[in-house]
Amino acid sequence: MNKIIMSSHKTTSTAAPEKFGFRDVKREVFERIRNNKWGPGTQLPGEVELASTFGCSRATVNRAMQELSDDGIIERRRKGGSHVKLAPIRQVKFEIPLVRVEVESRGSEYRYQLISSEVMAAPHWLQVRMDLQVASPVRHVRCLHSADGAPYQYEDRWINLFAVPRAEDANFSKIGPNEWLVNEVPYTNAEVRFGATNADHTISQHLKTIDGDPIFLAERSTWHAGVQVTFVRLYFPRGYQMIAKY
Amino acid sequence: MNKIIMSSHKTTSTAAPEKFGFRDVKREVFERIRNNKWGPGTQLPGEVELASTFGCSRATVNRAMQELSDDGIIERRRKGGSHVKLAPIRQVKFEIPLVRVEVESRGSEYRYQLISSEVMAAPHWLQVRMDLQVASPVRHVRCLHSADGAPYQYEDRWINLFAVPRAEDANFSKIGPNEWLVNEVPYTNAEVRFGATNADHTISQHLKTIDGDPIFLAERSTWHAGVQVTFVRLYFPRGYQMIAKY
DNA sequence: CTCATTTTTATGTATAGACATAATAAAGTT
DNA sequence: AACTTTATTATGTCTATACATAAAAATGAG
Incomplete structure (x- = not known):
């Protein structure tokens, strides 16, 4: 050979x-x-x-x-x-698959749950983060992804409705905003930042950890044609590991 | 255009x-x-x-x-x-540069400090981790990388002396084991795992954080020609962010 | 010697033509 | 209808050739 x-x-x-x-x-x-x-x-x-x-x-x-x-x-x-x-x-190269696919590929049962959703004017810190015009309307969605009943990822997402108007009426009760966006606005540019943080009360409540527990945090900003489409914070409970090979 | x-x-x-x-x-x-x-x-x-x-x-x-x-x-x-x-x-693609290069490219002054170094037989957990023959000799090195005087990365490394015999006598007091290895054994295969953990006493002492603080942890295993060369744990203090674009 | 100009050279890119290969579609067989 | 065989076709790869381009090296002018 x-x-x-x-x-x-x-x-x-x-x-x-x-x-x-x-x-x-x-x-x-x-x-x-x-x-x-x-x-x-x-x-x-x-x-x-x-x-x-x-x-x-x-x-x-x-x-x-x-x-x-x-x-x-x-x-x-x-x-x-x-x-x-x-x-x-x-x-290093690695793929960021859909949470659902990631969970299912580990042989676990995936479950999705919408926690909250509201349309509002972008708060100041987000305007800066997303480089938005003042008071652009955004949709704020929070949801939870579980594997075999255990919390797997807590998602806190902001969608720029100026960039994706159809997101205002999208139904996120059954499929998550990420999966929806991937189909609606494919082929975007993105930047991901990884880091560690502590679980605050909200996080620990949803991820069923203890306040102060270490959390693996991924922040992703996504652009399409020059305008930022979405900003999302993904929280993973202790023990989660992202693996990359090269 | x-x-x-x-x-x-x-x-x-x-x-x-x-x-x-x-x-x-x-x-x-x-x-x-x-x-x-x-x-x-x-x-x-x-x-x-x-x-x-x-x-x-x-x-x-x-x-x-x-x-x-x-x-x-x-x-x-x-x-x-x-x-x-x-x-x-x-x-997602991102580069893992040398710590020194990473720090210097941010315009900070890089400093390296050897904390400890000893040659010993691989402890059991490491044998499993590195898939070693029983009691292979390894060199255990711990060191600290600083940026502008502030702790930047705490490195806890194990080197397989069977795979890299010359590492036994290498002098790690001025250049770190990573930089040395990169020159000695280039073009290896590696696997990196990212996650979050808590600072234990040793870590918090060196990184000058508080016990229990969230720590961004990267574990890297490196192979050359089928045998594992080194296993390293890199601890980053709160606030560190790894950035990847795609 | 220093500087500007020309030559040389290795890589960068494009092309037409050829054959390989995998997989579908079509045709033929039972 | 179910199966096997054959033809078709889009991509995969290689070749020889040609010209472009960036940069080093050589050359020449002052």
Whole structure:
């Protein structure tokens, strides 16, 4: 299965000449970097050289190197050539699924419960947070997501009705505002901030924890076409862990 | 600056025929998806059709669509064609830089301080955590990272000396174990878990917080070539926020 | 020597053409 | 109708070629 080139020459006589696709090239180059054969800072061979080394076209090498660059493994500059990154600032990727999907994928029974909902003028702190015009109408929704009957996430959300007028009449008693918004206003830009906080009385009441318990808090701001659509605070009870791999 | 195609026909007579590169194609397609012109689930035109629409080659369209697929915007299947994703499970990307770099990029003065270091046999809980052979030698290092004199991150790290023998004699009094490891064993696989916890006495002492204060906790396990290299717990005082955009 | 100009070069991007592959659709068989 | 086989088709990938572009390196002027 594994295609490995031992020497840097084109092909040894014994091995089958198996064509190198861009995946093979990518894996090979990455392997050499990992093995410290090409350590941090090393200038890599040019695309033409690599192409002849691996017996493929420059376009193929180019795609491989392009992806390695996207992955943050190497840096490329015109004329300067490709270099192994000095500080491997590797990026973590993870998906933020719908709560419902997240709960169900753990094999738990998902339940949603609307706690409160009201339409009002944006309070001052929110105007600042959401960069709103003074007194824009917003819908404030609070709800609870449970897994197997136990509180899983407390959601405190503000929706900009100027950006999403239809949210004023949306019915959030059965599906949560997040799921509704995702269908209504897909493909937004967002910024998430993670941190820790204490449970105040309201939170501990809904999450069934004790006042002062540590809470994992995620704040998300979401934009569409330049205007902020929603601002939400998600509270997770102690023990919740968000997992990311890279 | 903005190149916008109004109709779906090749080119209108008035507008300049400006060539569409893969970026233009990508932006155009994404724009139509965002505008709900092509809503969730919609089957997109085939590559040949798009190519003639935008007046470029199929390869160009292919690259644009490939990237949209990588970005999680669309789904592609051979013969099935390209579809706008139903549930836009957008992925969050963020970088985990070196603490030093993180602090310095905020314009603060970084300081590092070694608290303790000892070589020992792995305690039982760690053996389980790191999937080690019984009683592998490990180096336990605790240290503190500060920004402008204020505690920024308390680091509690275990290094598998079987995987990284040179770590036994490494000097961690001036540069931290993370920075050392990143240079010694680059390009590893890792898993990070985020959560919230309470400050116990040790933590609150070093982070200068009060016992019981909420702490943002990140646990990271790192592998190289199949064996776990290190396990680290990072404690951030209240107020710390990790920011991710997407 | 210093500075501005030209040349060189590695990567960036686009293209037409070719074949591979997976999966659907269509046709044929029982 | 249910099943098998074949054809069709959209995407996946590779190639050779071409030109663009940024930046280093070489060159020349003062």
